[in-house]
Amino acid sequence: MFKHRLLAAAAAVAGAVLAAAPGAADPLKVGFIYVGPIGDFGWTYEHDQGRLAVEAAHGDKVETTFVENVPEGGDSERVLTQMALSGHDLIFTTSFGYMDPTINVAAKFPDVKFEHATGYKRADNVSTYSARFYEGRAVIGHIAGKMTKTNTIGYIASYPIPEVIRGINAAYIHAKKVNPDVNFKIVWVFTWFDPAKEADAATTLIEQGADVIMQHTDSPAAMTIAEEKGVYAFGQASDMKQFGPNARLSSIIDDWAPYYVQRVADVLDGSWESIDTWHGIKEGMVEIGEFSDQIPADIQAEAQAISDAIVSGEYHTFTGPLNRQDGSPWLAEGETADDGTLLGMNFYVEGIEGSIPQ
């Protein structure tokens, strides 16, 4: 008898809770999947800062969750499905390799909204967004070209995808412009995040005479090595100053917070729709980190001028005359590259040695 009463009471309480929950304005569930750990102090770290900004801006109207260290490919599809099943309304997939998994899962959950970073496949419930990192590369390429004494710049590249190739080209064009003797040594490591491999790559490049290191990988390992060996490097995705107080010349910082806050607001007020966003220095999605004192004032001013010209629209990173690596003309004098070509860029510009791995 007593037992029955207890059960009834429990049921009543449970019923009350269930009934009360929707009344307390169900928070919007926003999920993030990351390719590295949130403590990488690079790419993933900045995405997580964006997540925290969403929480700060929208308070208890949202609930955010994240899964870190999700390998690109099949595993990510499993994680995404799990997120969609567990009631997330909006999911940010923050690495290029999540593209197909995002599209696949989105097709199965038409009511869930997806935002895929740096990809090019969209659907009714899948938006894409990226930053014009290449604008930042133009600025640091200029600095690198001026600062190198050995005329050798080491470049740690991740995967041969348009985004990475664009970065190499942008940096090369602007280094070459101020230093005709400059030479890029490019090493492909085929990973976004593997500090041991990134460190080995940095060591190799320095041994081969590079005195300025650029990277398109996510960890500050290369910065740490540069500091140790007394060469220059640039912060990638995040400022990374603490890893190379002397080595760091400047940095390209990704600021995803305004975009994330806006997109969540759009879902909250029902105005979200599938769009493609590609913001640069002007919109603040790409930020140039503070110039180090190691850079002479005149070079700082030149670099700032490039950044300002990009913001005002006077200057485009890819302005002709530019030839492809094989010498065939790409852009005529004064012509600028269109976004379509940039998004699919699969060639080096003239002057870069080596070929893009297939």
Place this chain on the structure above:
Amino acid sequence: MDFGAINPLTLIATMIVAAMPVLFAAIGELVVEKSGVLNLGVEGLMIIGAVSGFIVAVESGSAVTGLFASVFAGAALALIFGILTQFFHSNQVATGLALTLFGLGLSALLGQSYAGIKPPSFPYPDFGPLADLPVLGLLLFRYDALVYFSAVLVVAVWWFLGYSRAGLALRAVGENHDAAHSLGYKVVRTRILAILFGGACGGLGGAYIALIRVPQWTDGVTAGAGWIALALVVFSSWRPFRVVLGACLFGGVTLLQLNFQAVGIEINAAYLSMAPYLVTILALVAISGSGRRAALDAPDSLGKPFRASA
């Protein structure tokens, strides 16, 4: 294509540094296997050594303290393996594999809040003018202290196994534990000590990665070095000096592919990435295929459980 751009001296010097983690782990595992125990948990020992060394180094502010911590942590984890296999007679292969999985999981848990922190730097001994010698300076006098320690360790292990009474006893236990037992040698005690030594070396190898080579903590930072160390022991047919050779070879393959890329020698990247593992497999096949001495070099009681019943 320009091979000339690769400076062989700097390449050798970096290959030696790249060899350190597997060298430490493999020399430890060699002693373990010589005593007749097969510990497949080297990867787990290394990663636990890496994470504990890193945490202690960061908290204490001293990389050397961190290294000591990694030695103890590696030995402590190995002790679990020792107790399970020697006293409870659990299957060595399964226990070793479990040790690796356990180590990987535990290290990820412990290291969670240590990702992205810069550890204190490790001291380099100062050889003064010697370091400036033209060729020798680069080849011999510009390493961190652990490289020199590894040389001492390899020679010590070689002497111990070949020329000391205790080493002879250890080998006897590994070759035929029943015979060794009937002669009055303490089989279980010898093996536990060997396992502890193997754990300490594995831990040190892991800490070398996280504290000196990278230097950073990330999940899975050892990236399979423990498995390479295991293969290396077989590759070297249980001989300490061959371990050094193999370690340089295996450590060097990764570096070589990065060097090739930097000087513009084009090889499909997939081949480059698999190269170290391919070399491991080829080496193993070549050794077991030759059939004459190598197979005989394996300790006879390797992996067999010992029960002191007789």
